[in-house]
Amino acid sequence: MIDIKQIVILTGLFMTVSVSYAQSQTESVLDSVTAETYWYRPEYVMMHDMAVRNRVWLPNETKNKTSILGVSQAFNKGEFQPAQGADKVSQFGVYTEGKTQWKNTDFWGRFSYDRSSEDSTAMRHQTRWNVDAPFYFGSLRKNKYNRETYKLDAGIQRAFFDNRLPVSLAVDYRLGSHYSNNDPRGNLNDMNLQFEMTVGHNLPKWSYHISGIWGYGSERAEVGYKNDKYTTNTDDPLYVNWVMNGFGNAEEQLKQINYFDVIDHYGVGFHILLKPNTANKIYFNGRYVNEKQSFRKNDNSVQTYQLLNDYSKDIGEVEILWSRQFDDRRSMKWLIMAKTESGDDFNYSYMANSYVYQKDQAMLKGQYNLASVQLTGNLSWSNMKKMDGATDNLMDLTQLQSGIALYRTFKITDQFNILGKLGYQRKWSPQHELEVPVLNSANFAKQILYQDYLYETASSNIWSTAWVWTSHRPRNNFSVQFQVDYQRRGELVPIHFNIEDSIGKDWYMAKLGVSYLF
Amino acid sequence: MKIRYFIPIICLLIFSCQRDRIPKMEPVDLNLNLSYASEELNGKLELNTAKVTVTNLSTNVRSTYSPQDAAVSIENLKPGNYDIDASITISKEQYTQVTGLETAEDVTFNFSFKKYNLIRSTTLALELVAGTVGDFVIKQVYYAGSDQKNGALYRDQFFEIQNNTDRILYADSLYFGRIYGRQSITTDKEYYQSNGQLDWSKSENMTIGNEANTDYVYLRDLFMIPGDGHTYPIDPGKSIVIAQNALNHKVPFVGNNGVETPIRDPELTVDLSKATFETYFGDIPGKKPFASDINNLDVPNVEVLDYVGNDWILDNPGRDGYVIFKRSNREEVLALKDYAVPSLKAPAASEKTYRQLPTSWIMDALEIQPNTAGARLPKKLGPSQDAGFSFVPLGAYSSQAVIRKTEGNNNGVIKLKDTNNSTEDFVFIKANPFGFAN
Numbered sequence: 015m016i017d018i019k020q021i022v023i024l025t026g027l028f029m030t031v032s033v034s035y036a037q038s039q040t041e042s043v044l045d046s047v048t049a050e051t052y053w054y055r056p057e058y059v060m061m062h063d064m065a066v067r068n069r070v071w072l073p074n075e076t077k078n079k080t081s082i083l084g085v086s087q088a089f090n091k092g093e094f095q096p097a098q099g100a101d102k103v104s105q106f107g108v109y110t111e112g113k114t115q116w117k118n119t120d121f122w123g124r125f126s127y128d129r130s131s132e133d134s135t136a137m138r139h140q141t142r143w144n145v146d147a148p149f150y151f152g153s154l155r156k157n158k159y160n161r162e163t164y165k166l167d168a169g170i171q172r173a174f175f176d177n178r179l180p181v182s183l184a185v186d187y188r189l190g191s192h193y194s195n196n197d198p199r200g201n202l203n204d205m206n207l208q209f210e211m212t213v214g215h216n217l218p219k220w221s222y223h224i225s226g227i228w229g230y231g232s233e234r235a236e237v238g239y240k241n242d243k244y245t246t247n248t249d250d251p252l253y254v255n256w257v258m259n260g261f262g263n264a265e266e267q268l269k270q271i272n273y274f275d276v277i278d279h280y281g282v283g284f285h286i287l288l289k290p291n292t293a294n295k296i297y298f299n300g301r302y303v304n305e306k307q308s309f310r311k312n313d314n315s316v317q318t319y320q321l322l323n324d325y326s327k328d329i330g331e332v333e334i335l336w337s338r339q340f341d342d343r344r345s346m347k348w349l350i351m352a353k354t355e356s357g358d359d360f361n362y363s364y365m366a367n368s369y370v371y372q373k374d375q376a377m378l379k380g381q382y383n384l385a386s387v388q389l390t391g392n393l394s395w396s397n398m399k400k401m402d403g404a405t406d407n408l409m410d411l412t413q414l415q416s417g418i419a420l421y422r423t424f425k426i427t428d429q430f431n432i433l434g435k436l437g438y439q440r441k442w443s444p445q446h447e448l449e450v451p452v453l454n455s456a457n458f459a460k461q462i463l464y465q466d467y468l469y470e471t472a473s474s475n476i477w478s479t480a481w482v483w484t485s486h487r488p489r490n491n492f493s494v495q496f497q498v499d500y501q502r503r504g505e506l507v508p509i510h511f512n513i514e515d516s517i518g519k520d521w522y523m524a525k526l527g528v529s530y531l532f
Numbered sequence: 533m534k535i536r537y538f539i540p541i542i543c544l545l546i547f548s549c550q551r552d553r554i555p556k557m558e559p560v561d562l563n564l565n566l567s568y569a570s571e572e573l574n575g576k577l578e579l580n581t582a583k584v585t586v587t588n589l590s591t592n593v594r595s596t597y598s599p600q601d602a603a604v605s606i607e608n609l610k611p612g613n614y615d616i617d618a619s620i621t622i623s624k625e626q627y628t629q630v631t632g633l634e635t636a637e638d639v640t641f642n643f644s645f646k647k648y649n650l651i652r653s654t655t656l657a658l659e660l661v662a663g664t665v666g667d668f669v670i671k672q673v674y675y676a677g678s679d680q681k682n683g684a685l686y687r688d689q690f691f692e693i694q695n696n697t698d699r700i701l702y703a704d705s706l707y708f709g710r711i712y713g714r715q716s717i718t719t720d721k722e723y724y725q726s727n728g729q730l731d732w733s734k735s736e737n738m739t740i741g742n743e744a745n746t747d748y749v750y751l752r753d754l755f756m757i758p759g760d761g762h763t764y765p766i767d768p769g770k771s772i773v774i775a776q777n778a779l780n781h782k783v784p785f786v787g788n789n790g791v792e793t794p795i796r797d798p799e800l801t802v803d804l805s806k807a808t809f810e811t812y813f814g815d816i817p818g819k820k821p822f823a824s825d826i827n828n829l830d831v832p833n834v835e836v837l838d839y840v841g842n843d844w845i846l847d848n849p850g851r852d853g854y855v856i857f858k859r860s861n862r863e864e865v866l867a868l869k870d871y872a873v874p875s876l877k878a879p880a881a882s883e884k885t886y887r888q889l890p891t892s893w894i895m896d897a898l899e900i901q902p903n904t905a906g907a908r909l910p911k912k913l914g915p916s917q918d919a920g921f922s923f924v925p926l927g928a929y930s931s932q933a934v935i936r937k938t939e940g941n942n943n944g945v946i947k948l949k950d951t952n953n954s955t956e957d958f959v960f961i962k963a964n965p966f967g968f969a970n
Contacts, residue, residue: 247903249925265590368557403555406608454610456591
């Protein structure tokens, strides 16, 4: 019997190979750009990323007959981390991506496999894809987590009626496995599948698309102990398993620790491209998605499960990307993104809504490109509010982040280039509030709330540098990437609570990757 | 490009469409009004130095409050189950001055709601009652037993009682036993009171009303220390240990069926060969005791009045309550009525019945509860007997015992703490017959 992971891998490889060998008769302007420039220069990366998020634009902003196959290894380490973070993370990844045209149809595909090891993490057995969900298990005991994630994303577009009626289909698929080996040991599996079907209309100066989104997913979690004594008493608080059902609303649960989460989402989207002249392009993208999660536990009842929590979230997002080409050497790009998420639950313990989640974000990014030099600047604002009605816990945080980065491509020889990046970001929180009544939350929950509050409210500076060595030949190029980030926090806000795992000052990240461009 | 002027407007539109979400669930308020159950004490004895403790049972967080004008107001509590305890200790001088009654000790008044289900804002009246400060007190209960493979299982259980006075007391005709109550919160086959405990007023042939629940407890078993009234003198600060089996459990034993049972880890169990008394079911007519119920002829047996099972096996999950009382007239005890559990179905003729003990007879009592909050049961004992409860944190077969705290040492005579609230009075130790907590 073929394992589902094998199916995913084989499908991913098939797509990549198909894409790389399919021959295209049509070439866009992008096709005159070299492969290494397309994959690494920020001016193209920005457009590529927008097109991957909004696949109706794949024919416009992705390069044909170019594929990438890469491996990377990243190391993250530090003590400046949120409560449910990890002390040290090692991530290995393999990825491949490519696009082509065949018989007036655009095909794009991307496959990635990530294997990471978190040594160690605590406070939440989680997949890390569902961080605002109100229901999870956790304990104070730190644990090593191993994660494997397979992702397969695809996009296809064909234009009918003399290229006036484009129809697109985007598919995102993810499959994850997460487990820890020490008590209390967790085992989680997740999957997500999403389809976005789009119909558009191309006009000489502009085009527009309307899309429908539908998808589903699941998450299964189980926590157990090898040592039975932890299921019969709570003498060692480190090993006590807590079930969180809300924001800081946790209770002990020592046996039969499992749930499954049924996820459904649907939505609509719109995509508009304005091309007033050859120098300017403006993309408008908007999307609304409603996601419903139902946390359940199997039992012996007639319906075979017990309802624990229903969590519903509305996600609205818009982005506007304006690209202006001044001349052959100079261009400018502006990206505005705004996103709002509103979630509320129905807690079956109270038969009422108790948890409310709200997150609003806006980001402005500008980029100026002058020949081999690129300068980017960004400013972002976010407000996150979590409330729990039963416990009266409240966290309300506003955060700002601004930064600047300078990129430059150095020509070493006719065949080799080096792209360098120096960046600086600053984060701070101008407004914040935390309310945690004394009696209503256990120490476990308070550790999470207070540590996250300290982490999110601390100002920090992030310095980063990245270097990419690329070969520059007609076909079959290689690249080697190296990146180092360093984050250091400022002062912590005063709190009247004793954090057991004190927050450190630093966070480091180093990444090394090798890619083959073909 | 005029279109660029619309960019901030679109962003504004997105955020202006949001509503400010507030959870529909709300926390609740709890108002507590303190008074003395005895009307004549109200207004004479103060209440503002009382200590009110509220424990959230789902978070295990406890907070202590001091009343103002005999009231405590707590806002924004999470709906759920709470233990609510109040306690005040009045000095013996003040108590005597106000009541005209002489007392040898300070008097502690208690009130307790256990596992109170707080689902809406509520005002509760806490009526403080004085408990009996016993001459004999329950000192140590080793109900958990020791490891099933490496220890002595439940065979090494024991019960210890101390003379907590400054004078010699006689253990003769001292009665002890376990009280019966609801054993599971998942079954629903009996009549229950509002606190979830059995409603004994609904028992077959019960002729009294709610007094059946408030003025009596119901004995699961009952034993008596023998003697002629002066056979077993107990010095001040000394104790008697009643063993299930008065053996040295640290060594292998041979059961009354001739089978030898090894002890793999003697450190897990105790030596009860020097116990003061033991229980033995072999003398009960028609009763075949367990193989482990061995009669140590060097240790006197207690008299068995009521029993269950084939040996005095204490409930090691911790669902028993314990009482001691003293009556010189044995006939008076034997004349106590007994009742079947107030089950929804009429009891069968063979149904076990439980002797009805007046709470006014109780010299000391101790409520034991399971070690995990979710398994706890409604309390069997009222605040005048035991306002709290105790447990061993590692639970069954853990070698742990609950033991009363040491309050003082007067010329070698150790006095134990006794405020009629076992949550405050007891701690846990590795079982240690004749030992002390600290």
